[in-house]
Amino acid sequence: MIPYELIFEVIVFPGLIFLSIAVWLTQWYYRKVYAHMQSRIGPLHTGPFGILQPIADYLKLFFKEDISTEGSNPRLAVVLLSTAIGSLVALTLMLPIAPLHPIAASYDIMLAMYLLVWPTIAIALIGILTPNPFSTVGTSRVFSMTLAYEVAFVASVLTPVVLSSAIYGSKYSLYVSCFTAWKLWLNPYTVVPMILALIAALLSLQCKLFAKPFDIPEAETEIVAGPFTEYSGFKLALILGLHDIEIVVGSLLITMLFFGGFIPFMWLPWYIALIIAAIEYIVVVTVVTWIRAMTARLRIDQALVIFWKYVLPMAAIALIISVIIPHVIA
Numbered sequence: 001m002i003p004y005e006l007i008f009e010v011i012v013f014p015g016l017i018f019l020s021i022a023v024w025l026t027q028w029y030y031r032k033v034y035a036h037m038q039s040r041i042g043p044l045h046t047g048p049f050g051i052l053q054p055i056a057d058y059l060k061l062f063f064k065e066d067i068s069t070e071g072s073n074p075r076l077a078v079v080l081l082s083t084a085i086g087s088l089v090a091l092t093l094m095l096p097i098a099p100l101h102p103i104a105a106s107y108d109i110m111l112a113m114y115l116l117v118w119p120t121i122a123i124a125l126i127g128i129l130t131p132n133p134f135s136t137v138g139t140s141r142v143f144s145m146t147l148a149y150e151v152a153f154v155a156s157v158l159t160p161v162v163l164s165s166a167i168y169g170s171k172y173s174l175y176v177s178c179f180t181a182w183k184l185w186l187n188p189y190t191v192v193p194m195i196l197a198l199i200a201a202l203l204s205l206q207c208k209l210f211a212k213p214f215d216i217p218e219a220e221t222e223i224v225a226g227p228f229t230e231y232s233g234f235k236l237a238l239i240l241g242l243h244d245i246e247i248v249v250g251s252l253l254i255t256m257l258f259f260g261g262f263i264p265f266m267w268l269p270w271y272i273a274l275i276i277a278a279i280e281y282i283v284v285v286t287v288v289t290w291i292r293a294m295t296a297r298l299r300i301d302q303a304l305v306i307f308w309k310y311v312l313p314m315a316a317i318a319l320i321i322s323v324i325i326p327h328v329i330a
Contacts, residue, residue, distance in 0.1 A: 005100045013099060014092040023244040027054040029282070030247070030289055037293035054244075058237055066233030071131040074235060081238040084122035087115040088242075088249045095256050096178050096263060104175035109161050112174045113154050116253075119246055120146055120208065126239070127227025138226020141217040141300055145207060148307035149214075153204035155315035159197035159322045160257055163190050166326035174257070182260030189325050193318040198258050200315035202284075205250045206291055207307070209243065213295040214303055251284040 009015055028043060028051050035042025043050025068074040093103045094112055103111075124146065127139030160181035164170040167190070168180040184190040207214040218226035225231075228239050255261050255277065262270075262277035298306070 009093055009098055009100055010089060014095070014097045015089050019089065019092065019245055019248060022248045023241070024054050025051075026248050026251075026285060027244055030285060033286060033289045034293050037290065058241070061232075061237035061240070062234060064233040064236075066235060067230075069130060069132070069230045072230060073129045077126045077129050077231070077235055078238065080122040080125050081235070081242055084119040084242050085238070085245060087118040088245050091115040091249055092252065094174050095252060096175060096261065097252070097256070102175050104173055106171040106173055109158065109172050109174050109177075113157070116153065116157070117150055119242055120150060122242070123227060123239075126231070130227075130230040132230050134223040134225070134229040135227050137223050138217045138219075138229070142227060144300060145214070145216065145303060145307075148304055148312060149204045149207035152200050152307060152312045152315040153208060155312070155319045156197040156201035156204060157253070157257065159193055159315070159318045160184060162319065162322040163193065163325065166322075167329070178256045178260065179263055181257055182264050189329055190322075193321040193325065194258065196314050196318035196321075198254070200311050200318065201254055201258070202287060202291075203307075203311050204315070205254065206288060207303070208250065209246055209288070211288065211292040213291075213298045215297055216300050216303055219297060247285070247288070251281055251288070254284050255281045 011017060031053070032042040032050070043053035046053040046056050066074075090103070091112060092098065094108060094115075096102065120142070124139055124142045127135045127142065161170065161172055161174060161177045163184050164177040164180040165172045167187075168183070170176040170180055184194050210216075210218055218228060223229070228236065231239060256263075259280050261280060262273035265273040265276050268276075
């Protein structure tokens, strides 16, 4: 890849600038839908229809005093959060939305899995860095839940990749699988594992985002903000930015891998294909918002039972079927 093209993709599209705009618009939509589902108005006064409210919130945090507690390591926290955001930016370069030279190779799904898990590791580590009982409890909850939902999310993402690699020769590449995995919905042999994997992916994404009913690590009525209790100002802005970018990248990943985004409609004019892809993305975000608005927070033991007893077996069954089905078809 030519260096200036890589710089363009990392900084502009689909990198930091694109993700910043996507975070801004997604957060506004997320808040408006969440508010309407609870018979509230949501952002209204900052800009037309309150569309500038997410920007105002970030600016407020950037200019607030950045307080560091004794015994903490604020510089390491910034490094961890920055690398976590960088891992999500790198993941977008592995999707077909990268316009010039996407990161694509055989078996690149292993790199994608690492990039997906790293933000959760960073969140757990920044909780350890602050000597606070609320942070300790929240971090312990993160570690307790991570093994359940991360394994389920990885298994659910692997399912369409394994199927498309066996049937369409995608060579276990996330980028190539996005071009072929949507066809699996048209095959009666593969539609069942795709449904199971999609349900597991949506529930696991909900847990990755610490959104209700899985906002257990940062339960504000119990442990203030969990791992984030001692963070303010710039560092808190980075934490919220990481969370919001996870919403965007996670929804983009599900949109492109399970539904193909604009790819099934490339025979249409480009702007129509992009509109359809945007609608698919909005549907995924709406589902995440709907689950958050319609449910109450679970206890840690209830969440673990749901994942270990239902979600993880569902994702595992989908992955096992995806390994067996190609041999049955052959």
